[in-house]
Amino acid sequence: MQAKRALPRLSDRLPLGRSGLEVSPICLGMVSDPDTIPAAFEAGINFFFVTADMHWPAYEAMRRGLARLLDGNRAARDAIVVAVAAYVTQPVFMWAPFSEVLEEVPILERIDLTVGGGCYRPEYAQRERVLASHREVQHVGARAVGASFHDRGLAREVVERDNLDIAFVRYNPVHPGARADLFPHVAPRAAGRHCLLYNFTSTHGVLADHEYAPLGVPDHYWRPRHTDYYRFALSEPAIDGLLCSPSRPREIRDLADALATGPMEDEDRRYLLDLGELVRGAARVAKAGE
Numbered sequence: 646m647q648a649k650r651a652l653p654r655l656s657d658r659l660p661l662g663r664s665g666l667e668v669s670p671i672c673l674g675m676v677s678d679p680d681t682i683p684a685a686f687e688a689g690i691n692f693f694f695v696t697a698d699m700h701w702p703a704y705e706a707m708r709r710g711l712a713r714l715l716d717g718n719r720a721a722r723d724a725i726v727v728a729v730a731a732y733v734t735q736p737v738f739m740w741a742p743f744s745e746v747l748e749e750v751p752i753l754e755r756i757d758l759t760v761g762g763g764c765y766r767p768e769y770a771q772r773e774r775v776l777a778s779h780r781e782v783q784h785v786g787a788r789a790v791g792a793s794f795h796d797r798g799l800a801r802e803v804v805e806r807d808n809l810d811i812a813f814v815r816y817n818p819v820h821p822g823a824r825a826d827l828f829p830h831v832a833p834r835a836a837g838r839h840c841l842l843y844n845f846t847s848t849h850g851v852l853a854d855h856e857y858a859p860l861g862v863p864d865h866y867w868r869p870r871h872t873d874y875y876r877f878a879l880s881e882p883a884i885d886g887l888l889c890s891p892s893r894p895r896e897i898r899d900l901a902d903a904l905a906t907g908p909m910e911d912e913d914r915r916y917l918l919d920l921g922e923l924v925r926g927a928a929r930v931a932k933a934g935e
Contacts, residue, residue: 662810682710755786818921
């Protein structure tokens with residue numbers, strides 16, 4: 646697959662499947678400061694992610710931020726796309742969690758995208774049927790449906806079938822398997838693929854300064870930042886966008902600046918992959934004389 650020549654801008658828009666909605670290549674998830682949401686919107690991000698059940702307390706700032714954005718600016722509601730994920734697997738319970746989000750944040754008025762969170766093969770077929778029903782009847786107003794996957798084989802099949810509007814997968818230097826068993830098999834959107842492919846946990850494996858020495862990494866070696874891991878993921882041609890968590894308004898600016906530097910060079914990507922092997926214990930730094 647041809648390498649990317651540029652990384653997207655926060656203000657770019659991608660068609661969300663066949664829904665008629667358009668989303669920014671950055672989807673904002675957990676934040677620490679509610680003011681991050683209005684700041685992200687002003688910077689061009691229009692795609693926001695909340696969970697309906699798992700990690701509910703961790704999304705309090707996101708919920709408050711969305712309410713803050715829309716309070717006194719109701720026109721912004723039609724400019725944003727709100728995704729809500731539910732991790733329950735029993736079909737009968739896959740309806741109420743989305744309604745509960747609207748009860749908690751009524752100013753949202755609707756949910757644009759319902760997401761089956763953490764899907765695995767044994768339960769996926771019945772969850773996909775319920776998601777399809779969400780879209781058919783526009784449950785809680787939803788016009789689009791998606792799913793997140795840790796099972797890359799299943800993700801590959803689902804993206805190939807192209808009947809979801811978006812799929813979220815995990816890829817980072819500590820979990821690089823998608824480079825072999827998913828990305829090479831994903832048709833480019835230019836070839837007619839409608840299902841968007843977004844990455845999550847891009848920054849898993851980021852090290853604090855004091856963590857390099859125990860791994861044997863010399864002091865003068867590069868210390869990548871969170872934004873470098875975002876660039877690492879987005880440099881993969883198959884990845885359309887990222888679900889990520891810049892926690893504060895200033896981190897939105899940092900992300901925009903990082904994307905403006907362009908795709909990551911192969912040498913730097915290899916360095917991050919090598920760091921990932923050290924983090925997961927699959928390699929070690931050879932000592933002098935070995």
